[in-house]
Amino acid sequence: MHGKQFKMTVNELKDLAVDAARQAGDFLNKSKLEKKEVYK
């Protein structure tokens, strides 16, 4: 179902997750004025 997994160490995977979280956080900070509720 999933393609071949790259040989990354757990430490490298942590670094990737940190980069992804920081990128997401930057996006969320920039988007603070564009919040739109879609459903409750």
Next chain:
Amino acid sequence: MGRDIKLIIDQDTEKLIRASLQVTNIPILGEEYGGEITDERYWVIDPIDGTANYFRGLDECCVSIALMEGNEALVGVIYNFNNNQMYTAIKNEGAFLNNIKISVSDIASKDKASITTGFPASETIESSMNFLEDLKGWKKVRMFGSAALSCAYVASGKCDYYAEKGVYLWDIAAGICLVKEAGGCAEFKLIDKERYEVVFSNNLL
């Protein structure tokens, strides 16, 4: 659905995180677009933990990413983008806040300890009374509205105990790794199809 709210930006942020992690070809379980728990490695992501806080401009919200293998947490990352606090942990390598090692508190009695929790949604009066009864005896009770940050606060010794019923794996997956690696105890059990009851502590309470 309880009292959760959903924003378009939850979905957009999950897409962004999925795109970043896609290079690993490791399956992804996320709050917005689903996925599966497997016995092999999989990512667990919550694009915004504490969406209601984010919606109202409160700072208790974060991005949470974990790498799991079955029920074992290998990596935990919790990022409060409001104050640039990055909590990270790797199994057997410790827990860190902005690259500085953190550990749970050494408070051993309830009357000196802070508990963080969430008020249970859609419960009966009786169960609400039981919930309130359980809060008696703690020095301080806090409800931050973010399970992931509650875990991070236990891991960093800012709180001593976190207990909640009805949370999802994406709320607590990164926190499992953080609390364990900070010297604490992380207990979680499935109480329905996909929700958990959790108790995270400093191992002394």
